[in-house]
Amino acid sequence: xxPRRSLSTTQAAFVLLIAVIVAACGxxxxxxxxxxxxxEPGATEAPPTEAATEVPPDQVTGDLTVLEWPGYETADFWTxxxxxxxxxxxSFQFGSTDADIYGHMVANPEQYDLFHQYTGxxxxxxxxxxAAEIDTSKLKNWDKVPDAFKxxxxxxxxxxxxxxxxxxxxxxxxxxxIPSVDSWAVLFDQQYKGHLSMWDDGPGAVTVSAYxxxxxxxxxxxxxxxxxxxxxxxxxxxNKTYWVAPAxxxxxxxxxxxxxxxxxxxxxxVTKGAGTPVAYANPKEGRNSWVxxxxxxxxxxxxxxxxxxLDQKLALKTNQNLVNxxxxxxxxxxxxxxxxxxxxxxxxGGAETQALLKDTFSIDDPNILxxxxxxxxxxxxxxxxxxxxxxxxxxxx
Amino acid sequence: MTAASERLPAxxxxxxxxxxxxxxxxSLPSAIGLxxxxxxxxxxxxxxxxRNDLTGQLLAPFAPTIKQYAKVFGTGSYWNLLGISSLMAxxxxxxxxxxxYPLAYFLAFRAGKRAGLYLILLLVPFxxxxxxxxxxxxxxxxxxxxxxxxxxxxxxxxxxxxxLYNRGAVVVTLIYVxxxxxxxPILAAMGRIDVRLHDAASDLYASPxxxxxxxxxxxxxxxxxxxxxxxxxxxxxxxxxxxxxxxTGGSMYxxxxxxxxxxxANWPLGAALxxxxxxxxxxxxxxxxRIVQPRRLLAQ
Numbered sequence: 001x002x003p004r005r006s007l008s009t010t011q012a013a014f015v016l017l018i019a020v021i022v023a024a025c026g027x028x029x030x031x032x033x034x035x036x037x038x039x040e041p042g043a044t045e046a047p048p049t050e051a052a053t054e055v056p057p058d059q060v061t062g063d064l065t066v067l068e069w070p071g072y073e074t075a076d077f078w079t080x081x082x083x084x085x086x087x088x089x090x091s092f093q094f095g096s097t098d099a100d101i102y103g104h105m106v107a108n109p110e111q112y113d114l115f116h117q118y119t120g121x122x123x124x125x126x127x128x129x130x131a132a133e134i135d136t137s138k139l140k141n142w143d144k145v146p147d148a149f150k151x152x153x154x155x156x157x158x159x160x161x162x163x164x165x166x167x168x169x170x171x172x173x174x175x176x177x178i179p180s181v182d183s184w185a186v187l188f189d190q191q192y193k194g195h196l197s198m199w200d201d202g203p204g205a206v207t208v209s210a211y212x213x214x215x216x217x218x219x220x221x222x223x224x225x226x227x228x229x230x231x232x233x234x235x236x237x238x239n240k241t242y243w244v245a246p247a248x249x250x251x252x253x254x255x256x257x258x259x260x261x262x263x264x265x266x267x268x269x270v271t272k273g274a275g276t277p278v279a280y281a282n283p284k285e286g287r288n289s290w291v292x293x294x295x296x297x298x299x300x301x302x303x304x305x306x307x308x309x310l311d312q313k314l315a316l317k318t319n320q321n322l323v324n325x326x327x328x329x330x331x332x333x334x335x336x337x338x339x340x341x342x343x344x345x346x347x348x349g350g351a352e353t354q355a356l357l358k359d360t361f362s363i364d365d366p367n368i369l370x371x372x373x374x375x376x377x378x379x380x381x382x383x384x385x386x387x388x389x390x391x392x393x394x395x396x397x
Numbered sequence: 398m399t400a401a402s403e404r405l406p407a408x409x410x411x412x413x414x415x416x417x418x419x420x421x422x423x424s425l426p427s428a429i430g431l432x433x434x435x436x437x438x439x440x441x442x443x444x445x446x447x448r449n450d451l452t453g454q455l456l457a458p459f460a461p462t463i464k465q466y467a468k469v470f471g472t473g474s475y476w477n478l479l480g481i482s483s484l485m486a487x488x489x490x491x492x493x494x495x496x497x498y499p500l501a502y503f504l505a506f507r508a509g510k511r512a513g514l515y516l517i518l519l520l521v522p523f524x525x526x527x528x529x530x531x532x533x534x535x536x537x538x539x540x541x542x543x544x545x546x547x548x549x550x551x552x553x554x555x556x557x558x559x560x561l562y563n564r565g566a567v568v569v570t571l572i573y574v575x576x577x578x579x580x581x582p583i584l585a586a587m588g589r590i591d592v593r594l595h596d597a598a599s600d601l602y603a604s605p606x607x608x609x610x611x612x613x614x615x616x617x618x619x620x621x622x623x624x625x626x627x628x629x630x631x632x633x634x635x636x637x638x639x640x641x642x643x644x645t646g647g648s649m650y651x652x653x654x655x656x657x658x659x660x661x662a663n664w665p666l667g668a669a670l671x672x673x674x675x676x677x678x679x680x681x682x683x684x685x686x687r688i689v690q691p692r693r694l695l696a697q
Contacts, residue, residue: 096659097659097660098662099659099660099661099662100658100659100660100662102662103451103658103659103662103664106451106455106662107455124662127452128452194559200660201660202660202661236645236646239644239645240562240644240645241562241643241644241645242644242645244640255539255540255541256540257539257540380450380452383661383662384450384661384663387656387657387660387661387662387663388468388661388663388666390656390660391653391656391657391661392472392474392475394645394648394652394653394656395472395474395475395477395478395648395653396474396477396478397645397646397647397648
């Protein structure tokens with residue numbers, strides 16, 4: 001009798017475990033389903049909010065959770081909000097890439113009030129019902145943002161995102177090793193074998209190949225993608241390492257191990273500021289440009305606080321910090337215009353830093369934007385195919 | 398109420414064996430822990446691998462598909478990388494176990510009263526972060542790092558060698574990371590060896606080498622096998638070390654899995670790759686144990 005009783009106990013435990021799993025899944029599904037209708041693609045509506053100016057800031061209390069990129073939690077990046085709303089507790093969770101942030105939002109949208117995403121990924125957030133429409137009438141600093149930037153945060157004709165930081169992607173190179181760079185094709189140049197570094201990003205790789213070969217970035221064909229895959233597979237033999245964090249590239253440029261690499265403009269400012277002989281190319285195919293934007297989670301229970309946070313994100317000091325401490329572009333036009341005003345040098349860390357920033361953003365080049373390619377939104381199929389292509393490139397080494 | 402108890406078969410109402418009840422009570426917390434934190438996530442990962450994509454609620458019902466597995470089976474480079482990663486793991490586990498054995502032997506039989514102190518000293522570096530230790534190897538192997546500086550200083554090379562950003566750097570770093578951990582099960586096995594067996598072997602004119610080969614080695618074999626697999630299994634799926642010191646050509650299978658989760662937002666494909674890695678690793682372990690047959694060796 002005992003073996004049979006023992007077996008039935010084991011079976012009962014197994015059945016219990018399965019029941020717990022099923023109950024857990026069913027429970028979650030049941031608890032999520034009532035709100036699912038509110039997050040239909042394109043149908044997300046912002047919960048009712050109170051005017052952001054009605055309550056004195058020192059009487060505003062609560063908690064906000066921001067899904068951020070590592071490093072962006074620095075107090076410099078929300079100094080106006082921190083100084084104004086002293087009784088609000090802001091905490092940060094992190095995602096290391098756009099895909100990571102998107103994945104976090106898909107898995108736990110209730111956990112975050114705001115999230116930081118870059119161009120290329122905005123459509124997915126809206127299609128998945130992750131972003132709430134933003135009532136910009138609550139943002140006192142909204143008029144500081146040029147219309148062209150506002151438009152980038154609009155999906156399906158509605159304002160789902162508030163633009164904040166922006167920058168360029170181009171080739172950063174050591175001028176003591178490479179006389180000049182006028183094309184993205186330098187990343188495939190055999191004579192620099194072992195001294196090149198590409199960003200570890202599939203869509204970024206497709207973008208570079210599209211620029212070099214004149215492909216339409218929005219309509220890459222299967223044949224073109226196959227050729228891009230072959231091109232990057234061959235390039236891997238020339239590449240020192242794929243960089244993930246800009247600091248990795250900056251270190252390799254400073255040490256002289258890497259002579260040319262795909263880089264964001266901040267790396268140019270950092271390496272040049274460190275005294276390394278570097279230049280930031282203006283390729284004949286044009287630089288790439290990207291914009292970072294904040295969205296409010298469609299599941300937030302703190303819409304009022306989230307709007308206050310976004311408003312203060314657009315405040316002056318926060319944006320000056322963004323530019324002169326971390327070398328990113330600001331969505332505030334007056335902050336970027338200040339780079340051209342010698343009288344405002346102190347606000348940008350002094351005349352030397354101001355000059356470096358002017359150089360970094362090519363402020364003196366009136367045609368820079370005409371020669372810039374802005375990152376388009378990806379489709380699901382492109383994201384899947386391009387990232388799979390890049391993974392296969394890395395797996396084939 | 399009465400009818401139910403009357404229908405019970407003879408003996409069914411007998412009291413449960415107290416030892417069996419104690420066994421189940423003691424097992425319950427760990428069983429619940431394993432169920433919640435190992436089995437449940439594994440089942441979730443398996444379920445995820447049958448999703449078409451990430452759209453929709455993660456826990457909502459979905460139509461299962463084998464699309465992700467078809468993609469993996471149709472991509473030779475993934476299998477190639479899995480093979481390379483398994484070979485690297487085999488090499489790392491072998492060298493780490495071989496290097497750990499003399500250390501364990503010294504601590505078990507030669508260190509005497511200071512064995513505890515030496516053990517602590519060996520483990521001191523591991524009180525720091527894993528990332529810091531790997532980053533330290535970057536400083537060691539960098540073009541301007543310690544190793545190249547010494548080589549150039551000694552006149553052995555004029556230009557710095559490419560020691561970093563390749564598979565060699567990954568293997569060296571992983572061996573360093575695993576040696577102390579590999580030592581622990583071997584040390585535990587040696588701790589169970591009766592030292593009087595050495596005296597007996599010596600009395601029978603066995604040389605120190607014969608004592609090692611005929612007495613210590615067979616009796617410490619369970620520890621050696623445990624150490625090998627303790628290193629081999631996690632190394633197959635390693636991704637942090639190759640990410641930091643592997644460079645373009647130093648990727649391992651774990652990096653591909655990580656890429657699909659973190660860079661591609663393609664969790665289903667990442668989950669399918671994980672399931673395949675899990676199955677492959679289990680298969681390799683079973684094959685390895687069949688070849689080694691530690692029980693048969695012990696019986697000898």
